[in-house]
Amino acid sequence: MSTAPSTEARSRGKSPAGERVADWADGRLGIYSLAKANMRKIFPDHWSFMLGEVCMYSFIIIILTGVYLTLFFHPSMNEVTYHGSYVPMQGQLMSEAYASTLDISFDIRGGLLIRQIHHWAALIFLAGMFVHMMRVFFTGAFRKPREVNWLFGFLLFVLGMFTGFTGYSLPDDLLSGTGVRFTQGAILSVPIVGTYISMFLFGGEFPGHDFVARFYSIHILLLPGIMLGLMVAHLILVFYHKHTQFAGPGKTNKNVVGMPLMPVYMAKAGGFFFLVFGVIAAIAGIVTINPIWGIGPYRPDQVGTGAQPDWYMGFAEGLVRAMPGWEVNFWGHTLVLGVFIPLVVFGLFLAVIALYPFIESWVTGDKREHHILDRPRNAPTRTAVGVAWITGYLITLIGGGNDIVATHFHLSINAVTWFVRIGFFLGPVLAFVVTKRICLGLQRRDKEKVLHGREAGIIKRLPHGEFIEVHEPLSQEQLHTLTAHEQYRPVEIGPTVDENGVERKPAVTEKLRAKMSNAYFGEDSQIPKPTVEEYKEITSGHGHH
């Protein structure tokens, strides 16, 4: 206390107001230590690093618009007769949820815009997460130390799907009600506990009077609360780990090259929020989304054709549509495989991609930190696995819209369904093989470029009449960039006879690991990158080949 007055007097006299506020906050919150580490934090620049930002910003937009919508939406299934300003629905019986959604769309100025921004932002959020995950996957950014953050991101994606589903189910319109019915039917297929879960979720038989209110609290509180926590954790880890970067001159595994948060990234990333918000607002002003007024209130005995979920649920829909209707009856019970298998596959299909980082690190046995990104071609097997996964995803997505595909392209729906049934198994295999070959081809081309230079497009005629194309040697930056990646050697099963001559049986896991390692890094799975010796031999030969 005794020393304080003098310093305070000084600061009051001289420093500007902003500094005094900052001093005040630092004395209570310790913001200076936080700012010391982060204010000039370096962010590397690459267009693909914006994808995560798109997700974060659309999530913020969803929360902002969602809070607005809660001011007007009535999460109730009480039956009312509509008297609002949308003439075609006047006098209709509907739930309060549906009626209040009509009010938001027609009687509250700007309500329709906010509703549409909310829904568009949700679609973009999910699409953004999907593409962001692909970016992280194909560049190997999920490797140590970022595996946990990959899981956080994965959880955000899955929770986002369910938040989206519970959200579009709230208006209680005919389309979303059909989707809820589908979900209830899928829940019933769960062995032993299915009927109980259904009764407990819906407060009795479907649809009952409770699900809108229950979905509402799940949609606005439970799931977004968890997601907000995960998103904060995700960002803290991004800050803590620092960004990954692509290989290039001056970029190493021990540094991060880019521009500082303040001012460049504050302006760029902060500005990007407004760009994303602006684009979504404009789309919401121009393109109608989920026009529930044209669909009508939900009745369990009515349905429209071309019923489709939002895109991110399409692959689950496709699994259900493509599955043959297997049912097994035994001892007075029914095993509804036709619905339950798709439900399980849905979970497994997602789990594969969630667990992939752990599978890969087990195969490589690599315990080092990785901050330099792989170019997808330099990890052919990983890239091929990713493309195979996406192929399976897209084929089931087609299956989810088999009726739309059939009517738009004048195809037989049976043919489309059979295409999905076969394609789900065949497509990923084909995609795997093709992708791997393309990756290896690109690796060969890189090698060729390093050793022989770039095709200059200049044709030269030599004195004796021969025509050659001039190859220009690469700069050292390019040479470095194209040879900076590391290549693993396949794991081999250790000696099967120990030092005392006793035979030892290699464990099954050891054999599997050797096999997988060979599939990843064996001779057919990567092109050895050019060595200094090869390069010197060719360049000293002062000839073009």
Next chain:
Amino acid sequence: MSSHQIPEENLPAEQEAPHGAVRVADEENPFADPGLPPHEPRVQDIDERAAKRSERTVALLFTVSMLATVGFIASFVTIPHDKSIFVFPLGHLNAMNFALGLTLGVALFTIGAGAVHWARTLMSDEEIADERHPIEASPEVRAKVHADFKQGAKESVIGRRKLIRNTMLGALTLVPLSGVVLLRDLGPLPGTKLRHTMWSKGKLLVNMNTNQPIRPSDVVVGSLSFAMPEGMSEHDENFQSEIAKAALMIVRLQPGDIKDKRELEWSHEGIVAYSKICTHVGCPISLYEQQTHHALCPCHQSTFDLSDGARVIFGPAGHALPQLRIGVNDEGYLEALGDFDEPVGPAFWERG
């Protein structure tokens, strides 16, 4: 198994001397990291007039944003909220939604565009390298934390006083049960609820659209109509849940076309009544092809042959649609001769 030759160090400082981008390759290692390329100034860094132009562009974008916000408020106040306009090539749009969306979009977008343009043209674009530090702690820190933990655990005596530990674990395991029990009243037990519908012997079939009982003569060959049990009304407390099970499809076939013996027995003059609720996941079936007698569920395309016991001929449904046995009462109206003899809708574990 792991790799080799990871270039981990920056090259020596002399290579970072800022001159021409292409340097003569190092004799030892032509692939060596040449270090960060020298910073190339932008036109704004050299030419003050260009910098001024950028400044004006940014200011213009921010000004457009302000105007757009004014436009947003003006649209909100002046445009009637039910006015529709035609905008080529988008078609008819709600005027207010269109105006609000565009003005808000422009107001936000130009702030972003201004900020990004500012960052790209006027803020320093010199790349800086920052050191990374390993995520894992140093061995000393690791040892210290482990020792601290052991000390703390020892001082808690949890390892020595097993009784405390075991009873605490027991208590902590049991206490969440209260929460689980509280969830019990989320809904009733299934019981046999899924096995019964509103149909029972003597209930008249009421046309869904006209709310009138149906005479066999009302149902023509090839038509599809929907019915519910008499006594049900849209205003009933449980109408939605009941119609979700009781909804009925009525079709008239030529009796000679009916291939299934039981179907023929349960029909009346070729009129057959089937549950409208798909046995796949419960969508209402609503597409009927009179030539082939196929009924199609529009949700997942399960197809049922109504002339052959409504068996599944395509799609993901697992079993045939339940048939309702019908007849005619004394007054000549179609009536049910009982409830469905099996559960309607999607299959479930207890269905059997």
